[in-house]
Amino acid sequence: MTTYDYLIIGHGIAGATLAYELRRRGRTVLILDTYQPDSASNVAAGLMNPVAGKRFALAWRADEFLTAAGTFYRELEAAFGQQFFFETPILKLFSSVAEQNTMLARSADHPWQDFVEELAPNLPVAAGVRQDFGGVRIRRGGFVAVRELLDALAAEGTKQGWLQRETFDWNQLVVGSAGATYAGTIQARRVVCCEGAAAVHNPYFRWLPLTPNQGEVIDVQCSDLADTQVLNKGAYVVPLGAGNFRVGATYRWPPFALGITEAARAELTQRLANMTDQPFVVLAQRAGVRPAVRDRKPLLGMHPANPVMSILNGFGSKGVMLAPLLARHFADVLEEGAELWPEVNILRYRALYVAASQAVDFSS
Structure with a gap:
């Protein structure tokens, strides 16, 4: 024993x-x-985003969680001699003037100021990124190579x-x-x-x-899309390097499909097309089940x-x-x-x- x-x-x-x-x-x-x-x-792209949802709500105890996470992943990087945490700005692209107004109203107040790097109807040009209504650059986020x-x-x-x-x-x-x-x-x-x-x-x-929910992601190649930030507009686009990106994720409640679905692939490719004017090729697709709570x-x-x-x-x-x-x-x-x-x-x-x-x- x-x-x-x-x-x-x-x-x-x-x-x-x-x-x-x-x-x-x-x-x-x-x-x-x-x-x-x-x-x-x-399966997850490991996104760390202090702002979430259609109402752009600040995540619960965002400052504490992001600080602890950054320290933890940097410690592991030092232990293994390998990069896991990529602290990258998140470019939240607006879908309408109404979204512009909502974010403008929120970003003026503390603690939003700690996370908003830049907000404008016309952000600086980023290669391949559609910015019809502008957006907001969110700092202190990024992603982890889970x-x-x-x-x-x-x-x-x-x-x-x-x-x-x-x-x-x-x-x-x-x-x-x-x-x-x-x-x-x-x-x-x-x-x-x-x-x-x-x-x-x-x-x-x-x-x-x-209440588990199923999510699907796709990996794509889009060589001419800027990879200096994570994109977010109805889906996230996380840079993987060498012109490759992970796009996700869908949400499906039970009953679950067995494996990947054409419907999720179509949804994610359309959401990516809403964020870039560049051609892309789907390289892979995967599905996983998240442990969600009521x-x-x-x-x-x-x-x-x-x-x-x-x-x-x-x-x-x-x-x-x-x-x-x-x-x-x-x-x-x-x-x-x-x-x-x-x-x-x-x-x-x-x-x-x-x-x-x-x-x-x-x-x-």
Whole structure:
């Protein structure tokens, strides 16, 4: 029997960042993960955008999350000698005069001034970019090469033995008041569930309102499109280098299609055509499923009846921005007894747990 402080299920952006934070604190960790090339973390373009939605709302605790994320990814870059974080302006292109007016009204107020670099009906010309109504350049954003980041961590974890590529079997888990055993060979003080959209099948946490949604992206070649910023107008266009870009993402609620769809390809190519007057060629298309939550806030906390089991999930489309700070916060909770932020605490859904527990005994 091998003993660990933590058994973590899943090596997406949530599990990877939490494991890194716990290992940095000297804790022993084992991650069990089935590699899925089309998982949400592997498909995502890793966009970090402090402004989101049609109403141009400032993201929740944007300054804190962006600061923590930048520090975390720079630390990993230094450790691996590889660039993962690309701090790049985001050019939000307006679709109408009404959008111009909305952003002008918002950008004059603090804390918007911290994120707005330039706003104008006529921005400086950028090669290949359509700017019919102008736009706004948003600073402190950018993107993370998520697949490359997770691959680097996974290679280290496999070599050092703290990551094992295998499918987790809930029937092999035995949970007690002081810890858990798995497959008769692994013992852990705590189990942390970071399996993304697959949490809908988690017997301990399926009472939570996790509502996965499917997203598709395309990779294109567009040699004459400027690659000095991320474009955003109904979709994002992230530069990948050498004239290649990732365009995404669609949103589809259940039932999901099996794999990629022609409808998503048509939608994304049209959205790209709305942003550039240059020809482009679609190189690849992929689909993944995001772990979204009803109130658009992540899910963190210990199981109400058995605190050995805990969850870090529900990051939706903002995983790369949210994960570093929330992993650090959750490590503080697990290790030091810090109080969970109420916005992310799973006990905000206690009524759902009470209803579910009438049919299932979670304590055994």
